[in-house]
Amino acid sequence: MSFLNKLIVSALPIVPKALVGQFSRRYIAGVTLQDAVRVIRDLNGKRLMATMDLLGEDIHEESQAAGMKSSLIQMFETIKRSNLDSNVSVKLSQLGLRIDKNVCFENVRSIVEEARKLGNFVRIDMEDSTTTNDTIEIYKRLRERGFENVGIVIQAYLKRSDADIRALVKLKANFRICKGIYIESSDIAYQDRDDIRRNFVLLVRTIIENGCYVGIATHDEYLVEKSYDLIQRNSLDRSRYEFQMLLGVREALRDKILSDGHRLRVYVPYGEQWYAYSMRRLKENPQIAGYIMKALFSPNGN
Numbered sequence: 681m682s683f684l685n686k687l688i689v690s691a692l693p694i695v696p697k698a699l700v701g702q703f704s705r706r707y708i709a710g711v712t713l714q715d716a717v718r719v720i721r722d723l724n725g726k727r728l729m730a731t732m733d734l735l736g737e738d739i740h741e742e743s744q745a746a747g748m749k750s751s752l753i754q755m756f757e758t759i760k761r762s763n764l765d766s767n768v769s770v771k772l773s774q775l776g777l778r779i780d781k782n783v784c785f786e787n788v789r790s791i792v793e794e795a796r797k798l799g800n801f802v803r804i805d806m807e808d809s810t811t812t813n814d815t816i817e818i819y820k821r822l823r824e825r826g827f828e829n830v831g832i833v834i835q836a837y838l839k840r841s842d843a844d845i846r847a848l849v850k851l852k853a854n855f856r857i858c859k860g861i862y863i864e865s866s867d868i869a870y871q872d873r874d875d876i877r878r879n880f881v882l883l884v885r886t887i888i889e890n891g892c893y894v895g896i897a898t899h900d901e902y903l904v905e906k907s908y909d910l911i912q913r914n915s916l917d918r919s920r921y922e923f924q925m926l927l928g929v930r931e932a933l934r935d936k937i938l939s940d941g942h943r944l945r946v947y948v949p950y951g952e953q954w955y956a957y958s959m960r961r962l963k964e965n966p967q968i969a970g971y972i973m974k975a976l977f978s979p980n981g982n
C-alpha cells in the first residue's frame with residue numbers, strides 16, 4: 681500500500697458516518713432482510729445466484745449469539761417463501777465461537793439442520809487465523825454428524841492451506857477459495873501478490889483434481905483466467921464449480937464471467953452492522969476511500 685493510501689486509510693475513522701453510508705451503498709443491500717430479498721430478486725433476474733450475509737461478528741454474549749441464530753434461521757424461511765436462488769454465509773464468531781466452542785457448534789448445527797430441512801446450504805466464512813483450527817474442527821464435526829449441505833472457506837494467503845485442503849478433500853468437502861482479507865503475519869501468510877495468486881491456483885487445482893466442489897471467489901482477472909484454464913483442462917461440468925463475487929464490485933467482470941457460460945454467486949451483505957463492514961471494504965480499497973476524502977475536503981470535487 682502506498683504512503684498516500686496508508687494515510688487515507690488511517691484518516692477513515694474521522695469520516696462522517698453518513699458519507700461512508702453514501703459510498704458503501706453499492707456494497708450493502710440495506711439494513712433489513714427485506715432489503716436483501718429485493719436485491720437478490722434483482723440479481724436472480726439477471727441469472728446470478730446469491731449468498732446472504734447478515735452483518736455482525738465477534739459476538740461476546742451467548743444471548744446475542746442466540747439472537748443471531750434465530751435471525752439466520754429466519755433467513756432460510758424467507759428465502760424459501762420468496763423463492764430466491766440464494767444460500768447463506770455465516771461467521772462462527774457470530775454464533776459464539778469466541779465464547780464457547782460447543783455453544784457455537786450447537787448454534788451452527790441447528791442452522792445447518794434448518795437449511796437441510798428447506799433444501800438449502802450454509803457456507804461458513806473463514807475469519808482471522810486465530811479461528812482457523814476451530815472453524816475446520818467444527819466443519820468436520822458437522823460432516824461427521826452427516827450434514828452434506830455445508831461448506832467451508834480456505835484462504836490462499838495462509839501457508840497452511842495446502843495441507844488443510846489435502847485433509848479436507850478426503851471428506852469430499854465443499855470449498856470456497858479466496859485470497860483472505862485479514863492482516864496476518866509473514867510467519868503464517870504469504871504477503872506477496874504473486875505468491876498468493878500462485879497458491880490460489882494450486883488450491884483450486886487440488887480441489888478440482890480431487891473431485892470436490894469449488895466456489896472461486898475473486899475479482900482478480902488473472903485468477904479468473906487461470907481458473908478458466910483449469911476448468912477447460914479438466915472438462916469440468918458447470919455443476920462442479922461456481923465463481924463468486926462481492927455485491928457492487930467489478931460488475932463488468934461479473935457480466936463477462938456469466939456471458940462466458942459460467943455460474944456466478946454474489947455475496948449480499950445486509951444488516952444494521954453495515955458501518956463496520958463498509959470500513960473494512962474501504963480499507964481494502966483505498967482508491968474508493970480516496971474519493972471520500974476528496975468529497976470531504978473539497979466539496980466541489982476539485
Ligand code: FDA
Nearest residue numbers: 805806833858859860861897898899900924925926947965
Ligand atoms: P484483489 O484484491 O487483487 O482485487 C482485484 C480487483 O478487484 C482490485 O484491483 C479492485 O479493482 C477490485 N476489488 C477487489 N475487492 C474490492 C472491493 N472490496 N471494493 C472495490 N473493488 C474491489 N475473505 C476471507 O478472509 N474470508 C472469507 O470468508 C471471504 N469470503 C469472501 C467471499 C466472496 C464471495 C468474495 C468475493 C471474497 C471473500 N473474501 C473473504 C475476501 C477475499 O479474501 C479478498 O479479500 C477479496 O476478494 C479481494 O481479493 P481479490 O481476489 O478480489 O483480488
